[in-house]
Amino acid sequence: MLRDRSPVHGLERRRLGAVDVLAASVSGAAPSAAMAAVPVIVAASAAGATLWSFVVATVLALLIAGCIARFTRRMAAPGGLYALTAKGLAPGAALACGIALLTGYGLLAAAALAGVSAYVDALLGRLGLTDGRWVPFGVAVLVGGVVALLALRGVRLAARVVLLVESVAITVLVVVFALLLVGGPIPGPGSGVASPGLGGVAAGVLPALAAFIGFEIATTLGAEARRPFRTVPRAVGITAAVAGVLYLFAAHVQVVGFADTPGGLAGEAEPVLVLATARGWAWVPVVLDLGLIMSFLACALATTTALVRVLFSLSRDGVGPAALGRTHRRFRTPHVALAVAMPVVVAALAVPVALGVPLGAVLVTLLTLATSGFLVAYLLVCVAAPVFLHRIGELTWTAVAATAVIAPILVVVLVAFVAQRPILVAVLGVIVVLGVGWWAWLRWRRPAALGGIGVYDETVAADVVGGRIGATEPRARP
Amino acid sequence: MTGPAPLSGRQPKAVRSALAVLEEVVAAGPGVTAKEISAALKLPQATTYRLLNLLVAEEYLVRLPDLKGFELGRRAARLAVPVVTAPPTAARAVVEHLRGLVRWGVHLASFRTGQVVIVDPDPDHPPSDGALLARYPQVSALGRLLLAEQPDWHALVREERAFTAHTTRAADLDLAAVAAAGLARQCGELRADRGCLAVPVRAPSDGTLAAGLAIAGPPHRIAEPNDEIVALLRDHADRLAPLLA
Incomplete structure (x- = not known):
């Protein structure tokens, strides 16, 4: 009745501490990068109601975290959201979630590498060194190699690096923003920002919610976390809350800073730099660049760690190539999946850069595509939550209510997000076609594997008090 | 975040309910579901789910x-006091045989509970108090056999105490030598007038430490090499192995 070893054997089971797991999720969301970049994007839609858009987005993120927690309090899966979805919805939906996650993590990792390259480039530019397309290209390849090496050398090392780097980045950003806040608004004739109404708040929620993507990365460390049923749901919930508070703080600083400027925050292109320059703080841009490089580096490492675990899980499920499910004997990480995924991630960024596409445009496109992947995965896992609870006989009305609120909102957000960007329709169309093809092939060649999709870290014989199972017959189900 | 949160003791009902849930899982057997537990204990469902999680x-x-059914986890085993079963008659006969060959006290201890428990004390030469042996494994020869087997033996040494002028401090113990030789010794460290030699009894199948066979005598005599006595001890330990594993 119980297996002797977990279906996800090979990973370093039950070793990561609570803080390491939390650090993975926080780095995935990369709040420091979003603090600098996102408020101005939100302000473009929400104008005077920027803060409200962030409040709504934070509530949505907490609701999503709640839906995820209904699974993670009960099961631990290195496949993350797709393995959770599989326990509630049909195999096809779980596979769709898996594809969405691969898209999301893969492109977010590429975007994070692009972020590192962009800010290294900017830093070199400030120091007077000439920038060109080959500097970002070289940085991307080099950093990609370092990230791959750290991700290979064991989950604990990667987690420690992520924790250290992200803590420094957040501290730097919070200190800089606090200094900017103390300075008060830039003098001006008065802004007269119009109240945008409910529609503006809603439009601002889209980019604000996109600032949270990656906050669920802790789910992919379930099998490797100590006490996973406590640490994983906490890590995801705390990340949503902490990121929300940081975003509100950052948005507040920037809104206050431009309170007396015509057009307000929405009229600015680089608000943080303008605020710093207005006070004559030439050191702020350099410090910010360093902080953002670190944040993007941590994000790249955390998302790569998650990406290879999703690949590993799909492979252990029998729906992907078996080789990707192998783990390194000593480091206990999915090294084959890493060796396959990392070149693709680096290429997603390095090839367009080498072809002369501006780095900023590459970064934005990668982030946009990744966000749509995450939104699909969130939608599926939120819909799956009450179905899963019903299946195991533990349904509560709060679970139904949470999904009833969040699922329609996510549908609207997703449709609005995709409809705004024609390039998304094209790329997502290709991914959907490939996905349907994969699903059809599985239905034809591997129906059993597809039916059993969603491998997770099951209870094994060594986890229970000796002897009762196996000595006694399993109870008859009513 | 890693340590357990301090219990304020202000939620007596929650603690009672949690214990009742544990008891119900034991009573109903493996595979009992949340709904069944909720019905059996007449607890509200949401409360039951929260306690179970x-x-x-x-x-x-x-x-x-x-994912529906529950069973006791390994940690629950730590709530029960381990029960030591008396050694079988055949094992007692082996120990009795050894007592006939030597003039000192011969004791058999079980390590199955993770502590030193004397299961066959020599009636003519009573051993030290059982509670002392269990509490201070670092000062007895039998306890040192047990410690030498642990990956992290410091966890089992809860308290230090100098019983005599000869008591070795835990930090100075050479347990690697004990493990290598398969022989532990103490001379007047627990009682000034007593020394002890002990050898392990290992399960023949997988070599796990099951019990210890000890001989207790005057400390200055125990300190001697005692090659013949050690050979006798090992011979009888080998005979005990299939009977105790």
Whole structure:
């Protein structure tokens, strides 16, 4: 009745501490990068109601975290959201979630590498060194190699690096923003920002919610976390809350800073730099660049760690190539999946850069595509939550209510997000076609594997008090 | 965040309910579902689910692979006082045989509970108090056999105490030598007038430490090499192995 070893054997089971797991999720969301970049994007839609858009987005993120927690309090899966979805919805939906996650993590990792390259480039530019397309290209390849090496050398090392780097980045950003806040608004004739109404708040929620993507990365460390049923749901919930508070703080600083400027925050292109320059703080841009490089580096490492675990899980499920499910004997990480995924991630960024596409445009496109992947995965896992609870006989009305609120909102957000960007329709169309093809092939060649999709870290014989199972017959189900 | 949160003791009802849930899982057997537990204890369903998730998070309970059924987790085993079974008659006969060959006290101890428990004390030469042996494994020869077997033996040494002028401090113990030789010794460290030699009894199948066979005598005599006596001890330990494993 119980297996002797977990279906996800090979990973370093039950070793990561609570803080390491939390650090993975926080780095995935990369709040420091979003603090600098996102408020101005939100302000473009929400104008005077920027803060409200962030409040709504934070509530949505907490609701999503709640839906995820209904699974993670009960099961631990290195496949993350797709393995959770599989326990509630049909195999096809779980596979769709898996594809969405691969898209999301893969492109977010590429975007994070692009972020590192962009800010290294900017830093070199400030120091007077000439920038060109080959500097970002070289940085991307080099950093990609370092990230791959750290991700290979064991989950604990990667987690420690992520924790250290992200803590420094957040501290730097919070200190800089606090200094900017103390300075008060830039003098001006008065802004007269119009109240945008409910529609503006809603439009601002889209980019604000996109600032949270990656906050669920802790789910992919379930099998490797100590006490996973406590640490994983906490890590995801705390990340949503902490990121929300940081975003509100950052948005507040920037809104206050431009309170007396015509057009307000929405009229600015680089608000943080303008605020710093207005006070004559030439050191702020350099410090910010360093902080953002670190944040993007941590994000790249955390998302790569998650990406290879999703690949590993799909492979252990029998729906992907078996080789990707192998783990390194000593480091206990999915090294084959890493060796396959990392070149693709680096290429997603390095090839367009080498072809002369501006780095900023590459970064934005990668982030946009990744966000749509995450939104699909969130939608599926939120819909799956009450179905899963019903299946195991533990349904509560709060679970139904949470999904009833969040699922329609996510549908609207997703449709609005995709409809705004024609390039998304094209790329997502290709991914959907490939996905349907994969699903059809599985239905034809591997129906059993597809039916059993969603491998997770099951209870094994060594986890229970000796002897009762196996000595006694399993109870008859009513 | 890693340590357990301090219990304020202000939620007596929650604690009572959690214990009742544990008891119900034991009573109903493996595979009992949340709904069944809720019905049996007449607890509100949401409360039951919360308590179950808490007990699973703390690893007192585990969910079975269907995710519906529950069973006691390994941590729950730590709530029960381990029971020591008396050695079989054949094993007692082996120990009695050894007592006939030597003039000192011969004791047999079980390590099955993770502590030193004397299961066959020499009636003519009573051993030291059982509570002392269990509490201070670092000062007895039998306890040192047990410690030498642990990956982290410091966890088993809860308290230091100098019983005599000869008591070795835990930090100065050479347990690697004990493990290598398969022989532990103490001379007047627990009682000034007594020394002790002990050898392990290992399960023939997998070599796990099951018990210890000890001989107690005057400390200055125990300190001698005693090659003949050690050979006798090892010979009888080999005979005990299939009977105790």
